[in-house]
Amino acid sequence: MKKLLYQIAIHGLFIFIILECMVRVFHFHANPPQQYIDEYGVRKLVPLQEGYNVTGNRRQHVTPYKVNSIGFNSIQTDFPKEGNYNVALIGDSYIEGLHQPNHNSIGVMLASKLDSLKVYEYGISGYDMADQLHFVQAYNKELQHIDEIILYMKFENDFERSAYEPLLISESKLDKIRNHSKLLTYLRQLGILNSLKSFLTTNTKKLLFKNEIQEENSIAVDDPKFSLQRISNFKKLMKTYNFQKNKMTLLLDSRFTNTMFLDFCKENNIKIIDFKQPFQSAEKETSLVYDAHWNSYGRELIAETIFKHLTSKNK
Amino acid sequence: MLFNSWEYLFFLPLIFILYWSLSNRKVVFQNVLIIIASYTFYGFWDIRFLFLILASSLVDFYVGNKIYSNVHNQKKSKNWLWVSVIFNLGLLGTFKYFNFFVHSFVDLAQGLGMENSSYWSLNIILPVGISFYTFQTLSYSLDIYYKKLKPTKDLIAFTAFVSFFPQLVAGPIERASNLLSQISNERKFNYTQITDGLKLILWGLFKKIVIADAIAPIVDDIFSNYSEYTATTLIMGIVLFSFQVYGDFSGYSDIAIGSSKLFGIELKSNFKFPHFSRNVAEYWQRWHISLSTWFRHYLYIPMGGSRVSKLLSVRNIIIIFLVSGFWHGANWTFIFWGALHALFYIPVFLMGRNRMYSDNSIGEKGWLPSITEIIQVLFTFALVSFSRIFFRSPTITDAFAYLNRIFTEMSYESYFHPNGYRMIDFFILISLFTIYEYIIRKDERRPFKFKNKGVKTMVYSLMVLAMILFYDDTGRSFIYFQF
Numbered sequence: 034m035k036k037l038l039y040q041i042a043i044h045g046l047f048i049f050i051i052l053e054c055m056v057r058v059f060h061f062h063a064n065p066p067q068q069y070i071d072e073y074g075v076r077k078l079v080p081l082q083e084g085y086n087v088t089g090n091r092r093q094h095v096t097p098y099k100v101n102s103i104g105f106n107s108i109q110t111d112f113p114k115e116g117n118y119n120v121a122l123i124g125d126s127y128i129e130g131l132h133q134p135n136h137n138s139i140g141v142m143l144a145s146k147l148d149s150l151k152v153y154e155y156g157i158s159g160y161d162m163a164d165q166l167h168f169v170q171a172y173n174k175e176l177q178h179i180d181e182i183i184l185y186m187k188f189e190n191d192f193e194r195s196a197y198e199p200l201l202i203s204e205s206k207l208d209k210i211r212n213h214s215k216l217l218t219y220l221r222q223l224g225i226l227n228s229l230k231s232f233l234t235t236n237t238k239k240l241l242f243k244n245e246i247q248e249e250n251s252i253a254v255d256d257p258k259f260s261l262q263r264i265s266n267f268k269k270l271m272k273t274y275n276f277q278k279n280k281m282t283l284l285l286d287s288r289f290t291n292t293m294f295l296d297f298c299k300e301n302n303i304k305i306i307d308f309k310q311p312f313q314s315a316e317k318e319t320s321l322v323y324d325a326h327w328n329s330y331g332r333e334l335i336a337e338t339i340f341k342h343l344t345s346k347n348k
Numbered sequence: 349m350l351f352n353s354w355e356y357l358f359f360l361p362l363i364f365i366l367y368w369s370l371s372n373r374k375v376v377f378q379n380v381l382i383i384i385a386s387y388t389f390y391g392f393w394d395i396r397f398l399f400l401i402l403a404s405s406l407v408d409f410y411v412g413n414k415i416y417s418n419v420h421n422q423k424k425s426k427n428w429l430w431v432s433v434i435f436n437l438g439l440l441g442t443f444k445y446f447n448f449f450v451h452s453f454v455d456l457a458q459g460l461g462m463e464n465s466s467y468w469s470l471n472i473i474l475p476v477g478i479s480f481y482t483f484q485t486l487s488y489s490l491d492i493y494y495k496k497l498k499p500t501k502d503l504i505a506f507t508a509f510v511s512f513f514p515q516l517v518a519g520p521i522e523r524a525s526n527l528l529s530q531i532s533n534e535r536k537f538n539y540t541q542i543t544d545g546l547k548l549i550l551w552g553l554f555k556k557i558v559i560a561d562a563i564a565p566i567v568d569d570i571f572s573n574y575s576e577y578t579a580t581t582l583i584m585g586i587v588l589f590s591f592q593v594y595g596d597f598s599g600y601s602d603i604a605i606g607s608s609k610l611f612g613i614e615l616k617s618n619f620k621f622p623h624f625s626r627n628v629a630e631y632w633q634r635w636h637i638s639l640s641t642w643f644r645h646y647l648y649i650p651m652g653g654s655r656v657s658k659l660l661s662v663r664n665i666i667i668i669f670l671v672s673g674f675w676h677g678a679n680w681t682f683i684f685w686g687a688l689h690a691l692f693y694i695p696v697f698l699m700g701r702n703r704m705y706s707d708n709s710i711g712e713k714g715w716l717p718s719i720t721e722i723i724q725v726l727f728t729f730a731l732v733s734f735s736r737i738f739f740r741s742p743t744i745t746d747a748f749a750y751l752n753r754i755f756t757e758m759s760y761e762s763y764f765h766p767n768g769y770r771m772i773d774f775f776i777l778i779s780l781f782t783i784y785e786y787i788i789r790k791d792e793r794r795p796f797k798f799k800n801k802g803v804k805t806m807v808y809s810l811m812v813l814a815m816i817l818f819y820d821d822t823g824r825s826f827i828y829f830q831f
Contacts, residue, residue, distance in 0.1 A: 040543070041546075047809075048805065048809045051805065051809035052812060090816065090817050090818065091817050091818075093770060219816070225821075233354075
């Protein structure tokens with residue numbers, strides 16, 4: 034038995050080392066950019082990082098990224114200046130655009146429609162409405178020449194907080210050690226480690242806290258009280274950050290937005306850009322195959338929709 | 349519990365450690381552990397059906413002893429055998445075939461003009477592995493009746509034999525002369541046997557995860573939407589399904605045999621590289637061997653086998669294949685599949701070529717197969733894959749419609765899976781897999797026969813890497829569980 038365990042350990046170690054080398058050589062893993070909290074308490078990407086965003090087990094989607102000096106994955110390197118019609122596009126990973134080359138982003142597509150139009154993208158993975166509004170307020174001075182602020186939102190994700198607190202996804206010591214191994218990083222990105230982790234935690238919970246788990250499961254996720262709570266959070270955020278109705282517009286898909294929220298926007302004269310119609314009548318797929326984000330066609334539709342909104346507003 | 353699940357990853361080592369920690373005690377302790385482990389393993393699917401396994405064990409244990417005690421009274425002995433046959437086939441008939449018979453009868457009645465005939469059917473769930481363990485227990489009674497085996501007096505060993513978890517739900521179907529004798533005797537910790545077992549588990553997981561599960565979504569799409577595709581895609585669907593079902597079932601068998609080795613128990617081989625068969629007869633000597641052996645021993649030979657006239661032999665072959673088809677599932681598709689195989693087999697039999705390749709394999713004379721062998725293998729593969737249209741299609745109408753499109757929509761088209769799979773990955777994968785199988789074709793139980801330790805470790809690593817590269821979190825079950 035001892036010999037067997039020894040041989041399993043030795044083989045396991047060698048296999049781990051060989052796989053680690055292979056993952057590094059073929060770059061199967063993604064190396065997402067690091068984030069930090071700046072002096073204004075804003076969560077951003079560490080400036081001037083470069084790397085590759087990889088999705089799919091077999092590198093089916095590989096995109097290079099390059100973070101600008103301000104801390105966003107964008108080709109714009111400065112804050113807006115006077116003289117153009119400046120648009121700020123703020124949002125989560127869909128705006129951050131690690132899944133696309135940054136010279137082919139929504140901002141670039143939108144700016145290409147008119148010479149005097151300049152688009153500045155401020156997207157960070159996981160940005161919710163609190164992050165977005167806090168960013169606008171914190172960088173008020175730098176963004177003074179912005180004519181239009183477009184905030185991309187998903188109702189079910191972005192209104193869980195009523196106040197902003199700078200939060201970085203905290204990593205435990207174990208996570209930090211794990212990040213040194215590209216193999217483990219790759220396994221985590223594929224969901225294999227999470228699947229194992231959830232198997233272990235669920236079964237441990239089942240054994241230890243059977244009743245509590247049943248209670249957790251019994252909560253209905255589409256309960257209207259959640260929608261009301263989100264609307265209430267938005268109200269508080271609007272008040273705290275002085276939501277500028279003349280400048281700010283919400284970019285959303287009304288198919289996936291609660292009707293109470295849409296009614297609230299209408300009643301309070303909050304402008305929205307709804308891309309439901311173009312996406313519904315899209316001739317092709319609007320999302321990437323190995324990634325839920327918008328593909329080039331989807332981004333073009335978004336850019337087109339925003340452009341229509343801007344032209345109708347500035348007739 | 350699935351072999352390719354996290355549960356099994358923890359379950360197997362735990363049972364392994366407990367099992368060998370009991371090795372200095374009487375063998376009965378290990379057998380009790382096997383029973384507990386096996387019932388736990390099965391209970392992960394449906395705890396309600398454990399009673400069926402227990403009932404099957406108790407009935408055949410009792411009947412086996414009764415048959416033996418009446419060995420000099422042929423009539424009584426036969427009556428007791430009938431008890432076992434009726435009980436086991438009754439279980440199968442009730443749980444697997446009841447609704448099929450009711451629906452077929454209603455279809456027939458309606459065909460005869462009795463349109464308004466009312467009928468009832470039962471909403472019966474098919475217990476996993478029922479076809480396998482009922483055949484195993486039945487073989488025990490039959491062996492005693494044919495005086496090939498003495499019944500055991502050890503109920504615990506017998507219960508462990510019926511429920512032995514590595515092969516409980518999808519075989520290999522073991523005869524008591526092989527498995528029960530091992531379970532009844534003391535097992536020794538054998539390092540080589542255990543490492544061989546671990547290697548087989550790795551190879552089986554590779555076949556399941558990398559070959560079968562990776563291809564499965566493509567096959568599912570083609571067979572579900574066959575009316576939208578042309579001949580090239582439909583033919584690709586059949587070829588891919590051949591690899592899927594082979595990877596799935598032979599992968600399962602390898603994991604079963606490998607897991608069993610960890611407990612010092614050797615199971616019979618179930619697959620011997622069937623895709624390298626040179627005719628359909630050889631294919632059946634290499635595909636699902638434990639089932640074809642079962643039918644040969646307990647049905648074909650008792651009916652006279654090939655020792656009777658040619659006409660009767662042909663009749664026997666037809667019966668065997670129809671029954672084999674029906675064993676797979678309560679659906680006309682499987683019966684048709686069996687009939688097709690009978691049709692392919694009979695010419696080989698009449699030409700006297702059915703035992704021609706029983707003791708040799710492709711490429712015996714050199715590294716590469718001869719041109720004739722390549723043509724034979726491709727032809728056999730084409731026949732077998734063709735029959736799988738019926739095996740895979742949900743209904744006989746779908747199978748014929750699929751076939752019809754192959755002949756009526758004969759144009760080339762590029763295939764795009766809805767999820768955008770990069771097809772080249774799968775073609776490379778299947779080509780490499782076939783080449784590797786060819787290299788190891790002479791020993792199905794030792795897939796990693798490399799002398800150099802470095803090469804061996806590198807191959808293990810590549811297997812694991814392939815599993816990661818083709819990992820899919822859907823956790824697919826094994827195809828043969830439905831039988």
